Amino acid sequence: MTISRRGFLIALPLFVAGCSSTGLNNQTNYAALPDEKFPLKQVPIDKIKPELRRQEVAYETTHAAGTVIVDTPARRAYYVLGGGRAMRYGVGVGREGLAFAGNAYIGRKAEWPSWTPTENMQRREERYRKLAGGMPGGPNNPLGARAMYLFRGGNDTHFRIHGTNQPQSIGLAMSSGCVRMMNHDVIDLYSRVEVGARVVVIQA
Numbered sequence: 001m002t003i004s005r006r007g008f009l010i011a012l013p014l015f016v017a018g019c020s021s022t023g024l025n026n027q028t029n030y031a032a033l034p035d036e037k038f039p040l041k042q043v044p045i046d047k048i049k050p051e052l053r054r055q056e057v058a059y060e061t062t063h064a065a066g067t068v069i070v071d072t073p074a075r076r077a078y079y080v081l082g083g084g085r086a087m088r089y090g091v092g093v094g095r096e097g098l099a100f101a102g103n104a105y106i107g108r109k110a111e112w113p114s115w116t117p118t119e120n121m122q123r124r125e126e127r128y129r130k131l132a133g134g135m136p137g138g139p140n141n142p143l144g145a146r147a148m149y150l151f152r153g154g155n156d157t158h159f160r161i162h163g164t165n166q167p168q169s170i171g172l173a174m175s176s177g178c179v180r181m182m183n184h185d186v187i188d189l190y191s192r193v194e195v196g197a198r199v200v201v202i203q204a
Contacts, residue, residue, distance in 0.1 A: 029054050030184045037112050038139050040183055043167070052090025052171050054185050059086035063200060068106075068161070068193060070179050070201045072099060075171045077161070077179065079192050087192070089185045092169040094177035100150065100159040101203040106195050107151030112137035118158050121176055140165060145183040146190040150199055161199070162186060 030043040030053075045053070052075075063069060065082030072093045078086040093099060115135045117128035135141055144163020149156060161179045163186040169175070170182055179201070181189065 026053050026055070029188070030182075033184070033187070036145065036187075037137075038145070040145065043182070043184060047167075048182070049090070049171065054087065054089050054188060056081070056085060057088045058084055059088070060084050061086070063198070066194065066197050068189070068197060068199045070161075070199070072101075072173075072202055073204045075173075077181065077189070079189055087188070089181055089189065090170045092164065092171065092175055092180040093173050094175050094179075095173055099173075099177055099203060100157065100179075100201050102201060104150040104152050104157060104159070104199045104201070106148050106193055106197045106199060107156060108149045109190060109193075109195060110137075110147050110149075111190075112145060113141070113143045113147040113162070115141050115143045118176075142166075144180070144186060146186045148190065148193060148199075161189070 027045040030045060030048065032042040033040040059078055059080065061067075061069065061078075061080055063080050065080050067080045069078045069080065070076075070091065070093070071078070075091055075093060077089045077091045079089075080086050114137050115131075116133075117131050121128045122132060137143070142165060143160065144165060147160045147162040150159045150161070151157060159178055161181065163183040164170070164180040167182050169180060
C-alpha cells in the first residue's frame, strides 16, 4: 500500500501526537501544585528516569485492593488497584541494616509533617541530637509534603512512607530506613491510601 505526500502530511500531526501523549501525561503528573501549603514547582519530566515515574501498570498479586506493597530490591512501591492493576512509584529505601521488612499498617497520616529524629538516630549522629525538639513541616523538612506512619500491633514502628526534599535519592538505598518518594508522588499515594491500610515491605 502506498500513501501520497499530501496524505502523509495530513496524518503526521496525529502520528506525532500519538507518540508524545505518554510524555505529556507523565508531565501532568509532575505539574506545579500552587495550592499546597508550601507550593511545589513543576518537576521537568526529563529529570525523572522513565522507570521511576508514576504510572498505572499491570500487577498480579493476592493482596487486596488498597494495599501498599514496597519492593525494596526493585526500589518500587505499588498501590494495589485490583483487577490485576496497580499504581507504581519509584522510591528510595533504607541503607543496608536500617531497612524495615514485613507487614504493617498505616496508623496515621499527616500533611507537611513535623519531624523528630528517633532516639537511635540521635545516638548515631550528633547532627540529629540538635533536632531533638523537632523540626516544623516545610520545604526543608526531610519528611517532605506527606507522611504515612507505619504501625504494628498498635505501636508506631518509627518507619514512614514520606516525601523528600532530596528527589535525587529516589531509586537509591540511602535513607535511615524509611521509604521516601518524590513529593508529587507521595501526595498522590496519600490521597489514595486509607488509615488502617495494609503495608507489605519486601526485602531481598
